[in-house]
Amino acid sequence: MANELQPLSLLFQNRLFRIPDYQRGYAWQQPQLVDFWDDLTNLQEGRYHYTGLLSLKVLKNTETKSWGGDLWMVDKGFKPCHIVDGQQRLTTFIILMNEIVGFTRALDENSGKSDDEIVLGYDTLKDIVAKYICQHRPPNNQITTYLFGYEVDNPSADYLRYRIFNEPYSGTVNETYYTKNLKFAKSFFHENLSALYDTEGAEGLNNLFLKLTLRLMFNIHEIADDYDVFVAFETMNNRGKKLTNLELLKNRLIYLTTLYSDEKFDELDKSNLRGQINDTWKEVYYQLGRNEKTPLSDDEFLRAHWICYFAYSRRKGDDYIHFLLNKFSAKNIFEKKTIVIGENTETSPVDVDYDTEDTADDATEPEILEVSKLEPNEISAYVNSLKDTAKYWYDTFFPMQSENLTEKEKLWVDRLNRIGIGYFRPLVMVIISRRDLTDGQRIDAFKAMERFIFICFRLGYFNATFRSSEYYRAARSIYLKQMDISDLVNDITEITNTNIEYAIPNFVTKIEKHFDNMGGFYYWNSIKYFLYEYELHLAQKNNLDKVSWEMFTKTEKDKVSIEHILPQTPTKYYWCNQFRQFDAEEIELLSCALGNLLPLSQSINSALQNDSFEDKKTSKSSGRRGYQNGSHSEIEVSKETDWSADRIYQRSKILLEFMESRWQFSYTGEQMDKLIYVTFAIDGREIPAPITESADAVAAISSTKNSPVDTNQELGNQQLMFWSKFVEYCKQEGRAEDIASRKPFAQNWYDIPVVDADFHLSFTLTRGKYLSLLIYVYNGEAFSRLESKKDIIETAFGDKLDWYSSKQNSVAKRIIYKRECEIFNPVKQQELFSWMIDKYDELCNALVIAGELDEDTSHESKFGALNKYLRELKQDKITMSFADIEKIIGTELCKSAYNYSAYWQPSPTHILPNTILDAGYKIESVNLLAKNITVEKQ
Incomplete structure (x- = not known):
């Protein structure tokens, strides 16, 4: 060696x-x-x-x-x-x-x-x-x-x-x-x-x-x-760039082929089985890598096949590889039985560890027979199944390239990908692999799945794992032909129908909240899918079956965007005159109503911008395309003479009625009105005389629609809208209990309390250009302690922080992480919100590693006892001393709340008062210096 x-x-x-x-x-x-x-x-x-x-x-x-x-x-x-x-x-x-x-x-x-x-x-x-x-x-x-x-x-x-x-x-x-x-x-x-x-x-x-x-x-x-x-x-190979589970499994299976007894499984058999394994992995990697731009995940395929081939469990995400490596392991190749020489009867089988010494009596000289448990044909069947299903797995991602699907099947699998196929992908793979099924049977299953996803997840916002175990198990039943495909379709349909009564109110509530945040249907995360389905409906109506996303794009790099026919900032004369009977807030609501939204390529959207409706409809000699030469949806809109509030209302109604018909459910009249939302568009109000087309007139209209405000107030409004949208986004991402636990205000900061600490976290906006995440440290001693852990915090955070930008004579100190961005650009804000959550989590993790945060600390859980106490109070008015509060939430937390509030004048209503507000009380007076809080029940 x-x-x-x-x-x-x-x-x-x-x-x-x-x-x-x-x-x-x-x-x-x-x-x-x-x-x-x-x-x-x-x-x-x-x-x-x-x-x-x-x-x-x-x-x-x-x-x-x-x-x-x-x-x-x-x-x-x-x-x-x-x-x-x-x-x-x-x-x-x-x-x-x-x-x-x-x-x-x-x-x-x-x-x-x-x-x-x-x-x-x-x-x-x-x-x-x-x-x-x-x-x-x-x-x-x-x-x-x-x-x-x-x-x-x-x-x-x-x-x-x-x-x-x-x-x-x-x-x-x-x-x-x-x-x-x-x-x-x-x-x-x-x-x-x-x-x-x-x-x-x-x-x-x-x-x-x-x-x-x-x-x-x-x-x-x-x-x-x-x-x-x-x-x-x-x-x-557990070092360096680790083996994927698929790579690890291949090595394990080839290893097992060397362990079988030559008497029952000779070298020719072993070579043949090894060849099957190699052929399987060659095919699997070919299929996973067929699309050069989007290679498929090894582990996702292996897990999907495991779901179909073996009994599914949902204890944790990596159950499948533990199962496979235990199933295909050396210990399962042989089961040792002890037989005493000369006896005619065998003892019962006994499991023996390979490293355990034989403790039988020397005089008996027992013979150990090795009996196969994991048969070679089991390995062969498994790898051949992997090989066979790999091409169908590829079809689930890229149906339009499939040789196994009819044109109608391709359309439905493509739909499932666009809407978000989620946990149904293994089931779709199995259904495609069942070549004994007719294309009609497969299409019925795909239709049922798509409707389930749209109603339960895209309208109802149900948990992403809703019914997942049931349909993972169904995938195996269909694969093994233990379930009839018609029973599966009926089951999915029945569950969908049962849950419509819960999904629709959830959807109405969600859209109402989006309108409250001035985003309306533009904020709905499935708007592109829905508008595309409407486009497909129009194409079929006009006897044009084939429609694809690409028809909305000029170049490969373009992405489908959503056009506001009535612009979000309608400053051109046409729009000011056309919507002169509405104030600024009403126009903003009309712009994000469902009937005002149209799918376009990003480049065309940018080119149209604030143009008048006539200009948007008409193609230009410069080569810019107008609605008249666009998609079926654009052509439909281009037939309108003018674009008005009434047309937005009517088109909203048409699209919602299409939704009812397409996914087979019905809204009540009240639900329909709440989703249209802009019912003021047909309230019969008097329309003022047309305005004069001049720059001065447009400016005058703008100033009447937006009540005179100074620059600071306008900035405050922008800040309030930014924080409001951020809080709403956090709630949608499941962060209502920590990041979004505060009420937003018209100010340039948004604070996130940290209990039992001498600092808190905050986001700040500077000049509409810089977005910062910072640690606001209350005193020099606390800052020195954090500074001593600077390397640990920055290493764990993954980037440098600005530690020394605070004023020299300031008692409180700021530790800042900043990025330059277009803060008040609505198009950019969702990306910013995602970045803010990510960086907040990374900073919290760094502080946990540095020993500055308790991993389980939660603002809501700490104040939950106080919240509950206040809700249960019967009197209309109470006065609580800090001593009273201490009995509920503890002395240290009480001090933390008091100290925190004292640093923020003139708004000392953080933490405890906000918790009281959440409990259904309004603040009558706050006197933190006297350590006394008076509240009145609302």
Whole structure:
């Protein structure tokens, strides 16, 4: 066994390297490549870099039978080796080496020269190729043997040979997720070599080659024959870029094929089963990587198949891999029975640990028989099922590319993807895989699922796991043909119908809240899906069946956006005159009503902006498209002479009636009015005389609609709207109990209390341009304590904080994290809100790690007792001293609340008063200095 440091130049002396079939493909991506390149180029003169452990298994003659034409190199004295650990690094070295050779050969200065005339480092290119890349079998040179490659014929082996090493006459080479990584690495090194040559010339290439071959050191470890190579691989690959569960399972299954008794399962059987496993993984990775832009997750597929193939449990998210690795484990290959020699009867089977010594009486000399528990045909059936379902899994993501679906089926699976297929994907995969079903049966199932998702999740906002276990189990029942597809459809339909009475009120309430925040249907997270379905309805009405998202886009990069026909900021004369009978708030509500929304590409939306309705309808000679030449929805709107409040009302009603018809339910009259919301559009109010078209007149109209306010008041309104929308967003994200526990105000900050602490967290807005998350520390002592943990907090947070921007003589100190953004741009705000929640969570986590926050601390839970107490009070008016409050929530928390409030004048109503307000009381007086709070029941 060798165990020593060697450079690449020694490592490649008389060795042939092959990546065995149980190994995954090339998994390194840009982050790992960047680190490798930086390590190499930054290596100083005279220094060596430890590259890591390389574990090799030297093969016996019987283990190289499949090497075929490469065995002449073994006869020549080369040691055949399997790479057990380190193949990612070694593959990277070889790709870079090959790129260096190719780049050097292509230089202008080497034009017309042969490889034995070009020198790199102190070797010719001919010698470098022979030492590190490949050799040709003399005397005819018809056989090319690569010193590094894959043992079995798979897409990675072909890709390495024909696309990386550029061997000619390749024919068709299939691509997978792993070959895309090989392709990227080749391109990455070529670009970096070009940049290196531009700055350092040929000398830079020479230095790089010498560093690569002489100064990057491997720790070489040759595994002994009796060492369990599969267990070694599984253990070693828990370091670095970890194996996915799919990669881990492949290694485990191949390992198991070696454990069966030769008497019942000979070498030919083992080889055949191993071939099935390799073929399965080749197919699975082909399907997962078929779409180069969107490769599919290994683990998601493995879990989905587990749901269909084995009994589902929902104890935790990674149950499936624990189940599979326990199911396909060495201990399940054999069950040991103890039989006493000479006796005619057997004892009952006894489970024996492999490492447990036999404690039977020596005189009996019991014989231990090994009886198979996990049969080879179980492994075969499992991997063949994986192989078969992989293509159907791909179909669930990319139905339009499917060869297994009819055109109508493709449309319905595409719908499921657009609406959010969620936990139904395994069930959809199984239904597609059931080729004994008719397309009509499959479509009925897809329809039922889509309606369930729309009503329960998109309208009802039910929990995302609602009924998930039931339909995971149904996936297995359909797969095993234990459930009839019609029973499944009836079950989904019945559950949907039963829950309509709960879903619709939830939807009405949610939309009303969106209107309260001046977002209306524009804030509904399923508006694009709904408007697309209406577009499809119009297309079918006009006998045009095929409609796709792409019809709303000019270029591939465009995204479908929602156009406000009446603009959100209607400053042009047309809009001011057309809606002159409404005030600013009413116009804002009309702009976000359902009937005023239209799907357009982002570029067209930006181009239309504030144009008049006539201008929006008409295409321009400049090439900008108008409604008249757009989608069916646009064409329908373009038939209107003018765009008015009445048309918004009527179109809202039409769209809601379409929703009822499309998803088979009914709104009550009251629910319909609440969803239309802008019923004031048809209240019969008197319409003022038309305004004069002039800049002064438009300005005058604007000023009458928006009551005169000074700059500060206008800014305050913007701030209040921003915080209100943020609080609403937090509530939608399940953060009502912590971040959104405060009422928003017209001010530039929004505070988040931290109980039992001498600081709190806050968001601030500065000049409409800077958004900050900060720790507001109450005193110098607290700041010094936090400052002593600066490195811990910043490391855990993942970025630097500004610790020293507070005024020098200020008692309180601020620790700030800031970003520049368009704070009051409505289009940008949802992204900002998501960023705010993420950064808040990261900062809280950093403070937990630093020991400054209790992970379980919650403002709501701490004050819950007080809240409950106040709700139960019978009197209309009470006075509570801090002593009274202390009895309920504790002394320390009481002090924290008092200290916190004292720092914020003239609004000392934080924490306790807000909690009292939430409990249904209004504040009559607050005297914190006297430690007395008086409240009156509302």
